[in-house]
Amino acid sequence: MMFSVAPAAPAAGAARIIGVSLGHRTLAEADHWIGGLTPPPVLACTHLVAEPFPHVAISLLTALPFESTPELEPAASAAATGQNGRAVRFPGVERLTGELTVSEILQRSSISRVEVLGSGVADPATVVETGDFVRPQFRGGELVLVTTPAAGGRLIPFERRDPTPCCADH
Structure with missing residues (x-):
């Protein structure tokens, strides 16, 4: 509707x-x-x-x-x-394209923290492959970007523009 x-x-x-x-x-x-x-x-x-x-x-x-x-x-x-x-x-979203370090994400936008799912705060020097699609969580007044590990010691945002459906290989 x-x-x-x-x-x-x-x-x-x-x-x-x-x-x-x-x-x-x-x-x-x-x-x-x-x-x-x-x-x-x-x-x-x-x-x-x-x-x-x-x-x-x-x-x-x-x-x-x-x-x-x-x-x-x-x-x-x-x-x-x-x-x-x-x-x-959110402020700075248009500047979060391509590959950026965690530090660059924090400097270019209003995201206050980048976390690795299940591991805590991400290292500021780690590269995040944004996929030109960044959707941080708004938690209690601050923006937190949740990421997951990717190949080569990099990170990717947890939410992807085109996620693989659950059980896609079944």
């Missing part, structure tokens, strides 16, 4: 966190919607919600107001007040 919702008239004042729930069924649908926003929000995160049906709600740091359909307003509120999410837009 998709809804076509245009932003309401710009509100006077500073950017604030708002929640939007439009019934996106997949992360890719929500990412696409976020990518089409003009002007782009300072921060945009996706949140998996279960009510009133499983879908992806969105939180935005923006000065623009957006409306959700009335039945999805609880999901929008949950996204706006959530302490965890998956960041799609």
